[in-house]
Amino acid sequence: MIRAVLRDLKSGPIAVQLRRFVVVGAITAGIQMALLWLFVDRAGVNYLIGATVAIEITIILSYVFNNAWTFQASQNTGTAEYLGGLLRTNLVRGTAIPIQIGVLYALVEWASVMYLVANAVAIFLSGVYRFVLDHQWTWG
Template identity: 80%
Template sequence: MVRAILRNLVSGPIAVQMRRFVVVGAFTAGIQMGLLWLFVDAAGINYLVGATIAIEITIVLSYVFNNAWTFEASQNTGTVDYLVGLLKTNLVRGTAIPIQLGVLYALVEWAGIMYLVGNAVAIFVSGLYRFALDSQWTWG
């Protein structure tokens, strides 16, 4: 499965879309990491609570960029379509939150990895899941 995904980044019917999704994801992952650091180290919030808040903020940001650029051929236009798409992506990405938080928790608590490193791994793991569902349902 991973080989097929990597192959699709180079060629295939969804190559451009997947590359754009990765670019948007990397950008918003950086924002999520910065927010998480601010919430945990600057504000003293528990890392799981901080991660949840940071994830939700970047869900909205990701939708804006993905709708405008990644899925421009099938983008949601008009107020109702745009808001329905935002709701759909929140449902898709909302179901990925337990995956991301579970991976984060396991890496921090059981493997003793620093929370920011664990979050980066968790973003990657849940990103594969999010792309599969978003590309088929939110913009499919």
Template identity: 70%
Template sequence: MLRSYLRSLLSGPLAVQLRRYTMVGASTAGVQMLLLWLFVDRGGMNYLVGATIAIEITIVMTYVLNNAWTFAAMQNSGVRAYLTGLLKTNLVRGTAIPIQLGVLYGLVDWLGIQYLLANAVAILLSGVYRYVLDVRWTWGRT
């Protein structure tokens, strides 16, 4: 069972979905990093406040892109389904915010890592969590 699942990550529909999810995630992570930099370096915000705002903005952006492209075969369509999916992804990704902010805080304040690099690490670490919950709950597929 595990072997066939791992094979499906390399080829087949799951592999395509995972690649698309990763591409959307990388794009929106870039936007999140840019927003964080703007909020902190240009706006003078605390890095944790800036990260929280940047995360929420990219949550919406990520949902729009994933719903249209990554999960097109099981897309949330119609106003009710679309808004329900947006609420679900906000809950999924909202529960990942403490993970991401905790990692960010630990890396910056405890280890002295620059906040943008620390944020990139935090995005990667919380990414698997977000993917599993999005696939299983936001788009209702296993």
């Protein structure tokens, strides 16, 4: 069963979407990391507040990129459909914010991991959750 799932991820029907989702995620994760660094190290904002704002900014960017490229076959077009998709992805990704912030907090406060490293781990861990929900609901 696990082999079949892994095979589908490599060459199955969602393989192209998953690869594109990962590329968009990597780009927006880099943007999120840069924003977090700017908020914390340059503006002096608490890392949890900075992370929350950076996450919301990249939620919007991710939607724009994923709608145009990753899920172009089921792309949200027209004003109402586009804004509805943005709302759905905000709900999906908004539910991932506590996961990401919780992992970030736990790694920084309890494991003494640098906040940028902890944020990278948190982005990765919440990424699988976001893909499944976006694939099924935002563009499903």
